[in-house]
Amino acid sequence: MQTSEARIDAAEAARTALVDSRRRQLLNAAARLLGRAGSQSVSMQNVADEAGVSVGLIYRYFGNKQELVQAVIEDVLHEFSVRVAEPVQDEADPVRRIAAAFAGYCSVVQELRDAAVLAYQESKTLEPEGRETVKDLEVESAEPLMAATREAIHAGLLRDVNPRLFAYDLLTTAHLWALKRWYFSRFMTHGEYVAQHTALSLSSVLRPEHRADYADLLGPLA
Amino acid sequence: MQTSEARIDAAEAARTALVDSRRRQLLNAAARLLGRAGSQSVSMQNVADEAGVSVGLIYRYFGNKQELVQAVIEDVLHEFSVRVAEPVQDEADPVRRIAAAFAGYCSVVQELRDAAVLAYQESKTLEPEGRETVKDLEVESAEPLMAATREAIHAGLLRDVNPRLFAYDLLTTAHLWALKRWYFSRFMTHGEYVAQHTALSLSSVLRPEHRADYADLLGPLA
DNA sequence: CAAGGGAGTGAATGAAGATTCATTCACTCT
DNA sequence: AGAGTGAATGAATCTTCATTCACTCCCTTG
Structure with a gap:
């Protein structure tokens, strides 16, 4: 049986892991595109597509x-x-x-x-x-x-x-x-x-x- | 006294000289700005201002x-x-x-x-x-x-x-x-x-x- | 099972800025 | 002087995104 604190910690850890993996996924996608073209010709939409997510999501992980x-x-x-x-x-x-x-x-x-x-x-x-x-x-x-x-x-x-x-x-x-x-x-x-x-x-x-x-x-x- | 051909050549030469000096003027202005900021943040308007001419003129000398x-x-x-x-x-x-x-x-x-x-x-x-x-x-x-x-x-x-x-x-x-x-x-x-x-x-x-x-x-x- | 909350979506918005073009200007030739 | 030529102007147009946000979906909790 878990204490409520332990449950919270576990949830916290899961969230952190998710956040990390998403960040990584986005960073990798962006790195791939930026390696080919200058940031000016890489649109947020491009990054989203490359990462297989929607534009809006990127803004959850990076301010701009x-x-x-x-x-x-x-x-x-x-x-x-x-x-x-x-x-x-x-x-x-x-x-x-x-x-x-x-x-x-x-x-x-x-x-x-x-x-x-x-x-x-x-x-x-x-x-x-x-x-x-x-x-x-x-x-x-x-x-x-x-x-x-x-x-x-x-x-x-x-x-x-x-x-x-x-x-x-x-x-x-x-x-x-x-x-x-x-x-x-x-x-x-x-x-x-x-x-x-x-x-x-x-x-x-x-x-x-x-x-x-x-x-x-x-x-x-x- | 000039032949008409000589006159034409002279006019031609003058035009060429003008074109060259304008090109140079624009190239220098652009180089100055591009040395400071990436081309993405240098607008054609910026270049025009730096060179002291209007935007439209740039397109007379460079396609885009x-x-x-x-x-x-x-x-x-x-x-x-x-x-x-x-x-x-x-x-x-x-x-x-x-x-x-x-x-x-x-x-x-x-x-x-x-x-x-x-x-x-x-x-x-x-x-x-x-x-x-x-x-x-x-x-x-x-x-x-x-x-x-x-x-x-x-x-x-x-x-x-x-x-x-x-x-x-x-x-x-x-x-x-x-x-x-x-x-x-x-x-x-x-x-x-x-x-x-x-x-x-x-x-x-x-x-x-x-x-x-x-x-x-x-x-x-x- | 219903409520709550966060992850994820993508159409809509607005701004920036490249490019165009109607117009003005300066000059040369006749 | 009058016409013609091409340089120069800059406001208007048109596109392209970055960014936002109202909404859906799914999972957890009570």
Whole structure:
């Protein structure tokens, strides 16, 4: 037998679960469409159709179109943060941690495709406040990479470069596949793209005396 | 005394000049506005006001809004092609030619500011056909850099990397300042950005035996 | 089983803004 | 000077959505 409080809690939990799954359903539908066309040519009706619900329902979960777009972008950036933290855990060597983080970013990009770079395309359509949030989240998503870079430099494995510069370069290089896939895919696969950029980036900063230790990452540049 | 034909030619030339200057005036006004806000929030009325003409007039020079946006983007890409060809002429050494081309791209970016990367933000709002044109122009603008890279590799100055990859990376690195200025400018000037990226990029591919020859470009990474 | 409440619907509303076009204006040629 | 030409104007038109809300449906509770 349930107490009335337990019943209320259960109902509460069910509602929350429903709300979450609907939000997710709408975010995914919107992300799919926004990956193909700019937010300006994606109507709320389109999103509703894609999600298989009515227009009105969207407004139950998001205040307005702008909020929806903002939520989609934040969702993507959150995915980056989460999905990169994990592979990085396993690596003790900071240089390999850099490579793992980069590979992590790249795999999220590969999976989300065009949605991965919505921030580049839609940021001007956001409210200034929302834009700031997006920037903060992006910087935050570069954090694991930046930490590993600092460490690698401190350990004397890398030359003395600005870790903020180096880490952000790598992050944006991961994005670049989504932005310029139409070009790079003419002559390389995503896997090759990741490998060659790992090699190029490390090659530019690895101290000569440690190159041999990372020959596997450097490939032909070893 | 003029022949009637000469008179007609003169009139023709005057008309052409007028058309050109109006087009330019409108393109500049539109580029200014598009640099600040997405095309979706820039109305034809806004463009007209910014240019100091009436809405109707815009339609005399551009078929519709989309064509105007497309023309602005093509104009920017044309600027890249033109402005980079020149500084590159002067350098005999292919490695220095790479650096000069990169500096050229960067200086166009610095000058055009946000308008430089309109292609990233607006490409999804363009007609598929227009999008193709934009891609072609972008690839074309990387040509000088690609040629110099090929030569440098052929001359044995650089390691054997894919010139298409390397050159496009550099081109997009130039764009990156416009895309992420809000971040990089927290800790470096545009000049430092250019210098450090020149150094990083060359450092990754310069063969060890030639590093000394380019110590000035490599800076602290020499 | 009836009432209550929230989820979901989709037609109606209103605003924004792209595009048109009748009209004015300035200039050139005869 | 008078006619003709094309540039320029901007109010009116026409569409396209974002947003609202009166309504239906279903589930839970008493």
